[in-house]
Amino acid sequence: MTEPIMELKDLKRYFLVHKSGGKQVFVKAVDGVNLTINQGEVMGLVGESGSGKSTLAYAVMGMYKPTGGRIIFKNQDISVSSAKRSLSLKKDLQIVFQDPGSSLNPSQNIKQILELPLKVHGLAKKGDLDKKIIDLLQTVELSPNYMYKSPATMGGGERQMVSIARALATDPSFVILDEPTSALDVSIQAKIINMLLKLQQAKRLTYLFITHDLSLMRNIATRVAIMYLGKVCEMADTVQFFKNPMHPYTRMLLSSIPVVSEEEEALKPQKVVSTGEIPSPVDVPPGCSFHLRCPEKTGLCTKADPVMIEAASGHFVRCHAYAKM
Amino acid sequence: MDNPILDIRDLHVWYRTYGGYAKVLDGVNLFVHKGEKVGLVGEAGCGKTTTMRSVLRILPESQVHTPRGQILYHGQDILQMNQRELHHVRTGGVSMIFQEPAAALNPVFTVGTQITDVIKYSGLSKQEKQKDNIKNLAMQAISEVYIADPERIMNSYPNQLSGGMKQRICIAMAIVTARELLIADEPGTALDVTIQDQVHKLLRGLVEKKGMSLIMITHSLGVAREMTDRIYVMYAGNIVEVAKSGDLFRKPRHPYTLGLLESVPKLTGGGMAEGIYGQIPDYLRPPGGCRFHPRCPRAIARCQEEKPNLADLGDGHQVACFQV
Structure with a gap:
């Protein structure tokens, strides 16, 4: 259980944007992320749009070559391009x-979509293809007659099930879920999440679950990490994380969530008024990148970038307010 | 209580499609009083936006058929109005904020031009429409939505602003001239949660300050709970439950409302619910009787035959279900 399957060490991914003056300007989409994901875990990676969550996922997948740092998967360095x-x-x-x-x-039907990974990886003989595809559809609780449907005739929830079936076709051990339910309604979201959790148990999968929905993470993640402007600013076990959110940004996020009951309202940290917007990653403010929006900033925050410290056992936070203790 | 500002009665709206009529709205009843904040909640595709767009008659008229129903605005039926009267409602009575602020603003005109256009076409007198005054009104509206430096914003194009800023501009356009009713169609959905929180607070503050009525369309029960006094829950073109916001969350009655509430992931934890079986029906061939019966865990034979009407449970709480 505690065996690490994926380690990101000081992972960086910059994108070049040309600016006038001949100087090279970079967007630091992911800027020094350290993250360890253990075998069998559901790691929740939460952040606003523009925080670099998806860039991180794509770097792990090999769609982007990292600018710096290393990605270790099953004790093997995989920080190369696809x-x-x-x-x-x-x-x-x-x-x-x-x-x-x-x-x-x-323009493909579901059979063609699910066939491709099986063929590429040589996972089924020609005669067995149909049977294998029916099996796959059944693992995501779709009936075999979906084989000849086209994605356009299906609902959003069913399409996402097909995407999941496609990802599971190769029998992976590590799956990245990049906001798999944020385009869907809550009733369908609940169904898909339940299925994902069942599959995780059955196939002993490890998930990196990327989302902007903290309440969803409360229910399914084992650990949660918060990203802001390319850096992780807080990371802890889910229970610990929601009991004692430390970083001012986390508290702002939590207090912004619209909830449906009074019990939940009581769990929110005291109202932190959310102010400002996430700055452009081209122009990251000096010092702590959050200081422009932080209600508790001090003089130090505008000058020095805080480092990640372990404020409580297994609870990491990157904020000057906790460094003094 | 006084008469409602807006009173939608038994509204049926069908879309003409290649396969026949898509019978989307199936008898919607909804009213809003002065100063009231009303929520319209439901999943994607259940007809929330169709209902509200028919209030302003901004649905594509060639594709829409309204077999039955009335939309009374101060007792006058919007569906029967001529262009002149309709213009009057659109420019002086009801304004709307759309879901996608990037799509609601015209990319080739400056923000200033777009806001001043709203004032130019409004029902203000000639005197009030003098150039200086128009500019002042526009600047005032921009500063009312807490944007610093209105002068610079007036001269910028929408693509120079962030999503949250664009939505603020849309709100500014909706409140720049006095309106009685504001329809907000998922104003925070396209935004991040912290920005959404800011936009919602701003919207609520302005509506209260100006004494406007608000209809808030949203798919999020949490947003409706924080923003509104009374909530209509909609499923497949029908209103299935109406209640004061507090009551709806304390004692939800309709199986659909219950299912929705269970499906929302809670901050208190406790794992995920099962969700609601099935999906929104095909409007070309909607199920008979109660449209929710194919997905309902409590359906009985009667639900397939007969459509339940809204039954009053007291204190304005109404539910359309035979099992309640």
Whole structure:
């Protein structure tokens, strides 16, 4: 259980944006992330849009080559681009994208969509293909007659199930879920999440679950990490995290969530008025990147970038307010 | 209580499609009093936006058929109005904020032009429409939505602003001239949770300050709880439950409301609910009787035959279900 399966060490991914004056300007989409994900875990990675969550996911998948730092998967350095990765590694790492409308080919039917990974990885003999596809559809609780449907004729929830089936086709051990339910309604979200958790148990999968929904993470993640402007600012076990949120940004996020009952209202930290917006990652403020919006900033915050410290056992936070103790 | 500002009665709206009529709205009843904040909640595709767009008659008229129903605005039926009267409602009575602020603003005009246009076409007198005054009104509206430096914003184009700023501009356009009713169609959905919180607070503050009525369309029960006094829950073109916001969350009665509430992930933890079986029906061939019966865990034979009407449970709490 505590065996690390994936380690990110000081992972960086910058993108070049040209600016006038001939000087090279970079967007630091992911800027020094350290993250360890253990075998069998559901790691929740939470952040606003523009915080670098998806860039991190794509770097792990090999869609982007990291600018710096290392990605270690099963004790093997995989910080290279996709082209240099072995086929067996690609089989072991899979991803489910946010929008099933655009991640499934509209001119293929479900059979063709699910066939491709099986063929690429040589996982089924020609005669067995249909049977294997029916099995896959059944693991995501879709009936076999979906085989010849096209994605356009299906609802958003069913499409996302197909995306999940496609990711599971290669029998991976590590799956990245990049906001798999944020485009869906809550009733369908609940169904898909339940299925994902069941599959995780049955197939002993490890999930990196990327989302902006903290209340969802409260219910399914084992650990939660919060990202802000390319850096992780707080990380802890889920129970600990929600009992004692430390970083001012986390508290702002938590107090912004609209909830449906009074018990939940009581759990929110005292109302932190949310102010300002996430700054452009081209122009990250000096010192702590959050200081422009922080209600508790001091003079130090505008000058020095805080380092990650372990404020309580297993509870990491990157804030000057906790460094003094 | 005084008469409602807006009173929608038994509204049916169908869309003409290649396969026949898509019978989306199936008898919607909804009213809003002066100064009231009303929520309209439901899943995607259940007809929330169709209902509200028909209030302003901004649905594509060639594709829409309204077999039955009335939309009374101060007792006058919007569906029967001529262009002149309709113009009057749109420019002086009801304004609307849309879900996607990037799509609601025209990319080729400056923000200033777009706001001043709203004033130019409004029902203000000639005197009030003098150039200086228009500019002042626009600047005032921009500062009312807490944007610093209105002068600079007036001269910028929408693509120079962030999503939250654009939505603030949309709100500014909706309140720049006096209106009685504001319809907000998921104003925070496209925004991040902290920005959404800011936009919602701003919206609520302005509505209260100006004594306007608000209809808030949202798919999020949490947002409706924080923003509104009274909530209509909608499923597949029907209102299935109406209650004061507090009552709805304390004692929800309709199986659909219960299912929705259970499906929301809670901050208190406790794992995930099962969700609601099935999906929104095909409007070309909607199920007979109660439209929710194919998905309902408590359906009985009667639900397939007969459509339940809203029954009063007292204190304005109404539910359309035979089992309650």
